[in-house]
Amino acid sequence: MKEYLTRFIEVGLKLGAEYIEVRAQKLFKTMLTMKDGIIEAAKEGLENGVAIRVLVNGAWGFASVGSFDNAQLIDAVEKTCKMAKAASRKVKTPVELAEIRTFEDKVVVKPRKNPAEVSLAEKIKIASSMNKTVFDYDPRVKSCTMDYLDVTGTNYFINNEGTYIEQDKLYVWSRVLTTAKEGEVYAFAREEIGSTAGFEVFETETLEVVGERIAKRAIEQLKAKTPKGGAFPVVIGPNVVGVFVHEAFGHLAEADLTLKGSVLMDKLGKKIASEVVTVYDDGTVNGAFGSFKYDDEGIPAQKTLLIKDGQVVGLMHNRETAHRFQTSPTGNVRAEDFRYEPIIRMRNTYLAPRDYSFEELLEGVKFGYYLKSFRGGQANLNGTFQVGIQEAYEIVNGEIGAPVRNASISGNTLETLRKVEAVGKDFQLWPGRCGKGQIAFVCDGGPHIRVKEVLMGGGA
Amino acid sequence: MAELRKEEMLSLCEKAVRTAERSGASEVEAYICQILRTSVGIERGQIVKTITHVDQGLGVRATYNKAIGFAYTNLLTEKTVEEAASKAFSSAKASQPDPYWRSFTTRKCFANVQKTFDKKILELSSEELVGLATRMLQTATEKDKRVFVVDGEVEASYAAKALFNSYDVSNYDKGTFISCGLAAVAREANYVTPVCFEFDAKRTLDIDPEWVGSETARLTASALKAEPIPSKTYTVVFTQLAMQLLLSYTLVNAVKADYVQREQSALKGKIGEKVASENVSIYDDGILEGGFRTWGFDDEGVDRRKTVVIEKGVLKNFLYDNYTAGKDEVESTGNAYRGGNAPYVETPSIEATNFQFTPGNKSTDELISEIDSGLIVYFLQGAHSSNPVSGEFSVVAVPSWKIEKGEIKNAVKGAMLSGTVFDVLRNVSALANNQRQVGALVAPWISVENVKVIGK
Numbered sequence: 001m002k003e004y005l006t007r008f009i010e011v012g013l014k015l016g017a018e019y020i021e022v023r024a025q026k027l028f029k030t031m032l033t034m035k036d037g038i039i040e041a042a043k044e045g046l047e048n049g050v051a052i053r054v055l056v057n058g059a060w061g062f063a064s065v066g067s068f069d070n071a072q073l074i075d076a077v078e079k080t081c082k083m084a085k086a087a088s089r090k091v092k093t094p095v096e097l098a099e100i101r102t103f104e105d106k107v108v109v110k111p112r113k114n115p116a117e118v119s120l121a122e123k124i125k126i127a128s129s130m131n132k133t134v135f136d137y138d139p140r141v142k143s144c145t146m147d148y149l150d151v152t153g154t155n156y157f158i159n160n161e162g163t164y165i166e167q168d169k170l171y172v173w174s175r176v177l178t179t180a181k182e183g184e185v186y187a188f189a190r191e192e193i194g195s196t197a198g199f200e201v202f203e204t205e206t207l208e209v210v211g212e213r214i215a216k217r218a219i220e221q222l223k224a225k226t227p228k229g230g231a232f233p234v235v236i237g238p239n240v241v242g243v244f245v246h247e248a249f250g251h252l253a254e255a256d257l258t259l260k261g262s263v264l265m266d267k268l269g270k271k272i273a274s275e276v277v278t279v280y281d282d283g284t285v286n287g288a289f290g291s292f293k294y295d296d297e298g299i300p301a302q303k304t305l306l307i308k309d310g311q312v313v314g315l316m317h318n319r320e321t322a323h324r325f326q327t328s329p330t331g332n333v334r335a336e337d338f339r340y341e342p343i344i345r346m347r348n349t350y351l352a353p354r355d356y357s358f359e360e361l362l363e364g365v366k367f368g369y370y371l372k373s374f375r376g377g378q379a380n381l382n383g384t385f386q387v388g389i390q391e392a393y394e395i396v397n398g399e400i401g402a403p404v405r406n407a408s409i410s411g412n413t414l415e416t417l418r419k420v421e422a423v424g425k426d427f428q429l430w431p432g433r434c435g436k437g438q439i440a441f442v443c444d445g446g447p448h449i450r451v452k453e454v455l456m457g458g459g460a
Numbered sequence: 461m462a463e464l465r466k467e468e469m470l471s472l473c474e475k476a477v478r479t480a481e482r483s484g485a486s487e488v489e490a491y492i493c494q495i496l497r498t499s500v501g502i503e504r505g506q507i508v509k510t511i512t513h514v515d516q517g518l519g520v521r522a523t524y525n526k527a528i529g530f531a532y533t534n535l536l537t538e539k540t541v542e543e544a545a546s547k548a549f550s551s552a553k554a555s556q557p558d559p560y561w562r563s564f565t566t567r568k569c570f571a572n573v574q575k576t577f578d579k580k581i582l583e584l585s586s587e588e589l590v591g592l593a594t595r596m597l598q599t600a601t602e603k604d605k606r607v608f609v610v611d612g613e614v615e616a617s618y619a620a621k622a623l624f625n626s627y628d629v630s631n632y633d634k635g636t637f638i639s640c641g642l643a644a645v646a647r648e649a650n651y652v653t654p655v656c657f658e659f660d661a662k663r664t665l666d667i668d669p670e671w672v673g674s675e676t677a678r679l680t681a682s683a684l685k686a687e688p689i690p691s692k693t694y695t696v697v698f699t700q701l702a703m704q705l706l707l708s709y710t711l712v713n714a715v716k717a718d719y720v721q722r723e724q725s726a727l728k729g730k731i732g733e734k735v736a737s738e739n740v741s742i743y744d745d746g747i748l749e750g751g752f753r754t755w756g757f758d759d760e761g762v763d764r765r766k767t768v769v770i771e772k773g774v775l776k777n778f779l780y781d782n783y784t785a786g787k788d789e790v791e792s793t794g795n796a797y798r799g800g801n802a803p804y805v806e807t808p809s810i811e812a813t814n815f816q817f818t819p820g821n822k823s824t825d826e827l828i829s830e831i832d833s834g835l836i837v838y839f840l841q842g843a844h845s846s847n848p849v850s851g852e853f854s855v856v857a858v859p860s861w862k863i864e865k866g867e868i869k870n871a872v873k874g875a876m877l878s879g880t881v882f883d884v885l886r887n888v889s890a891l892a893n894n895q896r897q898v899g900a901l902v903a904p905w906i907s908v909e910n911v912k913v914i915g916k
Contacts, residue, residue, distance in 0.1 A: 033807075036722060038558050041521065041807045042551040043530040046540070049515075060501075060509035066516060066534040066802075076512065083510035083586040087500060090507040090594060120554040128556075142723035179724050179849050186726060186850035226852075229691060229878065229914040259504055260610035261645045261652060339515060339801055376845030380654045381610070381645060384874055386856040388845020406847050408854035410876050457854030457876040457914055 001166070005158045007070075008077050012054050013160055015081040019055035019097060020160050023296060024068070025338050027153035027169060028116060034127040034146045037135075042120055047153075049338030052077055056084035058094020062341045098322035098329055100299060102162040107293045109168040111198025115150035118199050123148060126202060133211030134178050138219045145177045150199070155296075163298040171289070171441060172201055173431070176210065180218040187221035187405065189214045189390055190375065194431030194441060197287030217373065217391050224403035227392070231453045233368035234409070235361045235395060238428035240371045240387060242444030245279055246349045246434065247377035248385035248413040250444075253281075253306050253314075254332070254344040254436075255321035263383040263414060267312050273417035275310040276354055283331055283347035289431035290347035290442040294331070297342060301331040307417075318344050336438040346434060351446030354423035361422055361450045368395045369404060369456060383413040386457075408457040416454060424448035463582075463620060464494045464516060466632045472541055473624035476520045479545035481626060485522035485552065488545070489564045489625035491759065492518040492536075493804050495617065498586070500593040502612030502642070505601065507593050510586060517804035520548040521564070526557040532805050562786030566627040569763035571794075573633075575750035578664035581616050581636040589614050592669050596640055599673030604646070604681040610655065612642040614669070621803070623761040633756040638662055640669050642676040646684050653683035653871070654858040656838070661897075663750045679838065683859045686871035688916035695834035695889070696877065696911040697827065697863065704901035705843035707815070710851040710881035712900065715744075715769055715777075716795075716810040717784035724849050726882065727775060735775045736885035741818040742770040744779055745902075746794050751814035752897050760796040760808045767793045769815075770885075781810045816902035820891030824905055827892040829866035835875065835913060836861050836868055836905075851881035857913075876914040884908050 005022045012020035031043040049066040050073055061084030063076040088094075127146050134144040151171040158164045174193045179186065191214045195201035236244065252262040259265070264272075283301025285291050292301050297319055306314050316332040317325065321344070335342040362370070373391035388408045394401035424447035434442045473490035480488040494516035501509040517534035518541055529551030533540040593614045600609055620634035641659030645652055658676040660667040698706065719725040727735060746764030748754050757763050760782055768776045780788070781796035797811035798804070820827075828836070837860040846853035857877050862869045892904040 029805075035718075038560070039527070039555050040558075041528045041530040042555040043532075043807065044547050044551055045519075045532040045805055046534065046544075047805070048535055059507070061511075062509060063512045063514075065514050067514075068535075072514070076514070079512055080510070083498075083512065086586040086590050087507050087510045090590060092506050095508060120551060124555060179722075181723055181849075184726075186724075186847070188847050188849045229876070229912070256503075261608055261647070263652060339513060341509075341511065374845075375847075376842065378841045378844070380841060380858055382652045382654045384654055384841065384856060384858055386842030386845070386876075388842055388854065406850070406852040406854060408842060408845060408876070408878075410842075410856045410874065412874070455874070455876065455914065455916075457856075457878045 001156050002158065002164050005156060008052065008073055009158060009160050011074055011077045012081060015078060017054040017056050017081055021053050022158050023051040023338065024156040025049060025153065027151055030150050032123055032127055032148040034131055036143055037128060037131045039124060047337060051335060051338040052080055053341065054081055054084055055095060056081055057088035058091045059084045059088035060095060064339045095320050096323045097319040100319065100329060103298060104164050107167040109170045111170055113199035115172050115199045116152040126207065130176060130207045130211050133207050134215045137212060137215035140180045140182050140219060140222060141178060141215055142181045143179045147175045149173045157298050159298060165294050165298055167294055170196055170198065172199055176214050178214050178218050180222055182222045185222050187218045189217040192431050194289035195287055196289060196291050220403045221405040224405035227369065227404045227407040227456050229456060231455050233365050233452055234454050235365065235370045235448060235450050237372040237448055238445045239430050240374045240389065241351055241446040241449055242430050243374045243377045243387055245351050245446060246346060246444040247379045247387065249279065249417065250281065250346045250349045251379050252383065252413065253316055255315040255317045255325065256344050257381060258315055259321060259324065260381060262381045264312060269312065271311045272414050273307055273310040274420045276423045277307055277310050277417055277420050278352040279307040280305055280352060281316055281346050281349045285348045288348045288429055288443045295333040296335050297329065297333045299329045299331040301347060304330045316344050316346065334440050336440065340438040343436065345436065345440040346442050348429060348443040350429060350444060353425050353427045353447040356422045356424045358424060358448050361424055361448055362395055363398045365395045365398055369407065370395050370400055371409065379413065385413055386410045409454045410457060411455050416451060419452040420449055421452050422450045466622065469620065469622035470624055470630060470632060472518055472536060473622055475538065476518060476541050476545040477624055477626060479542045480520060480522040480549045483546055483549040485524055485549045487523050487564055487626040489521045489623065489760065490518060491623045491804060493619060493621040495619045497615060497617040498589060499613055499615035500589045502593060502597055502609060505609050507590060507597065515802055517802060518544060519804040520545050521807060522548040522552050523561065524549065524552040526561040527552045527555040528558060528561065529555055530807050560787050564625045564627060565629055565761045565782050565792065567762055568629055570631055570756045571747045571763040571765060573747050573754050573756050576635040576663045576754050578636050580665040581638050582618050584616050589616060592640060596642060596669035596673040599670045600642055600644065600677040603674055603677035606646045606648050606684065607644050607677045607680045608647065609642055609644045614640040625761060629761045631757040631761050635755065636663060638665060638667055640667055640672055642672055644676050644680040646680045648684050651684060653680055656680040656683055656859050661752065683871045686873040688873045689862060689875055691914045693910045694913050695831050695907060695909050697834065697836040697905050697907050699838050699905055700896050700898040700901060700903050702837040702840050703903055703906055704898040705840045706853065706881060707901060708899065709844050709846045709848055710853065712812045712815060713848050714851060715779055717778045717780045717788065718810055720778050721784060721787055726849065726851055730775050733775055734773045735882060736770050736773040737888040738773045739888050739891060740770055740773050740885055743767065743816045744769055744812050745816050746813035748814040748816065748902065753813040753900060758794040758796040759798040759803065762792045762794045762796060764794040764813065779810055779812060781808055784810065812900040814897065814902050815900045817891060819893050819895040819904040822890060822892050824892045824894050827890055827905055827907055828863055828868060831863045832865060834863035835872060836863055853881065854878040878912050878914065
């Protein structure tokens with residue numbers, strides 16, 4: 001493979017590229033969708049393709065080709081160099097890349113249970129049992145949709161600087177959605193499972209545990225009340241802390257977005273959060289959904305400290321932004337597949353635990369909310385964030401009270417980070433998929449925390 | 461790379477179908493598509509990249525004893541196509557029967573569609589695309605110095621699809637699409653606005669990059685000096701983008717037959733009932749002239765058509781694919797859809813095509829002039845976290861502007877909207893005449909009474 005890909009590097013250099021990289025992938029996917037116990041279709045697919053990125057006179061050219069055909073790839077290199085040249089005539093500040101160490105490596109994954117070796121019949125059996133667990137929980141459960149995906153295969157990366165990496169890929173992912181209905185009240189709950197370790201993830205996240213968790217969540221919402229709108233103190237669980245850290249803060253600390261004017265633009269080195277807040281983005285957590293050895297620019301993944309005791313100390317960089325900030329790339333670059341250009345993505349993002357117990361966090365909240373599980377979140381560059389909550393409870397006089405449905409919280413990231421009063425000692429990471437024009441597998445999480453006040457969106 | 465010819469595409473499909481049939485499949489369907497895309501990207505105020513994308517692939521569905529298997533390949537050689545066909549069949553054999561399975565479509569029909577292909581888009585040179593991007597960017601930056609363009613793109617694309625199944629249903633269609641868009645923030649003193657954006661998109665080469673540049677700059681600059689508003693109910697004008705976000709995760713799902721059949725829709729059993737204000741009529745028009753989602757046939761080969769969803773507030777029809785239509789013993793409405801960046805890797809599911817509100821006859825000025833105290837909303841943050849079953853939402857309205865005594869005033873800071881989509885539909889009081897397509901939605905500005913707003 002190395003020899004084959006090298007020829008395209010040479011073509012690019014001849015055409016005047018100052019930098020060229022070629023990524024090839026040979027991936028195999030299995031997918032299942034089961035709706036209410038019926039398999040919609042058992043799916044298998046091959047994805048073979050090549051992505052080429054060149055830098056010509058300070059402008060990027062990117063081409064993706066769903067083929068390994070020599071003539072097509074040479075044509076793509078020529079065309080993308082030509083296009084980059086056309087764009088470069090308008091470039092005022094040419095793109096430059098940070099210097100890096102080069103690597104030659106072969107990364108082999110050795111799962112205990114390789115999903116490619118688990119038969120389709122067994123995967124279907126697992127889906128059926130999950131479906132049964134959910135429906136058996138309560139007759140008010142009305143639907144259960146389960147998606148399953150596994151990806152295995154190899155990615156190849158080569159650039160003109162001497163880096164060549166062959167890296168096995170392995171992902172196992174599943175999502176369960178369930179709905180419940182009683183009278184005119186509809187409830188909805190979802191949960192995801194994801195791992196880069198292997199099919200053995202279903203041994204810890206067992207069908208019984210996940211199935212019951214999601215069914216219970218949907219059923220509890222049926223009797224839940226809608227929240228009052230307004231500002232309230234909240235205790236936030238690891239699942240929601242994760243999405244808050246990811247959406248409200250993490251995206252702003254992706255250096256491409258920071259440069260686009262995120263509120264962190266002039267905050268590097270400054271205190272932006274209460275001093276109990278420490279945040280990492282870590283690509284090295286063993287088996288976690290956001291972990292990998294090398295990123296898609298050939299940089300080793302690492303554990304990156306973003307906020308230390310309330311102070312912003314780092315951002316997530318690719319080689320372009322690292323050059324702009326005169327620092328080193330952090331191994332955060334990924335492309336969903338050969339169809340996409342590599343961009344800065346989070347890996348496993350979390351708030352570091354401290355010393356409070358859950359009970360201590362609840363103590364002293366006269367009336368507030370406990371936000372346990374999220375439904376979705378989104379942030380704006382100016383730091384306005386929104387997180388939709390699928391599972392929440394009232395807190396009354398320091399005790400967990402009645403369930404609450406369809407809550408959402410909003411606010412300004414920096415103001416909210418300053419209002420973090422106390423951080424728990426527990427810790428959990430949750431797998432998820434993050435969209436930034438393309439999908440990346442990530443984890444996020446943290447401990448339970450207490451925030452002095454957040455804006456709660458009211459119910460209907 | 462050159463476009464695949466109709467004959468090539470159909471013959472690969474037929475090859476796949478015959479291969480799986482020979483293996484013993486009860487029935488087979490093959491879908492092939494090719495996507496060619498070229499774009500010029502703007503980042504942080506300058507044109508900085510170009511992207512070309514060539515992708516094609518073939519997906520095969522095979523059934524065996526009512527169990528369905530699917531396999532795809534993105535390499536199109538005789539060998540890979542045959543392998544995909546065999547794999548689809550073996551997946552079907554390994555899977556379990558679906559008691560509701562009827563068959564692939566047997567309808568041999570094709571809808572005539574207009575203004576969905578323009579050779580000029582396909583022939584645009586990289587210089588011409590850079591030229592369009594330059595005009596858009598320059599207009600924006602020259603209009604207001606406080607405005608900073610963070611992102612932008614001009615993209616030209618071509619797609620062709622073909623489908624063949626065991627019942628000799630054989631369809632082919634091709635289309636083009638061009639779009640340009642900008643996202644910007646404005647800074648003044650210490651305040652940074654939320655990201656504001658605008659775009660123009662067409663199936664034919666008829667976009668206006670200067671308008672996009674100028675409108676993005678105008679919107680962004682007017683988002684400066686934002687103030688909080690008090691919590692209460694307001695009349696809210698949803699622009700097309702905001703309405704599209706609100707409906708995609710709620711109403712659009714509620715009218716899909718699979719959501720209805722699986723008790724995931726609050727509209728189940730409500731055909732013939734009034735579910736919206738009398739001002740509301742919605743059609744799903746798969747053959748809309750120049751519509752973003754207009755094609756001659758849907759992604760399982762059924763001819764596209766126009767379906768009335770809500771007429772004068774009364775729910776009339778749900779949207780069907782062939783499978784859900786079989787369950788209800790009706791005809792498919794031609795709404796089977798393979799989405800994503802590479803449709804051939806997907807099996808079909810139900811999706812709206814061009815989801816069109818019948819516009820009103822008021823100008824936007826007239827619509828605004830009738831509002832004493834309200835809000836105009838351009839984007840909703842967090843719409844995807846709505847409850848897809850009940851239609852309940854709780855979202856942030858950014859950017860949005862206050863309306864006072866019939867005029868749009870200062871921008872609003874951090875207001876949240878909450879309610880259910882069905883209350884929104886019941887409270888539609890007026891529609892303007894500025895119809896425009898955003899995603900699936902084709903609509904004008906829509907004015908809604910009594911929306912709960914949580915401010916400060």
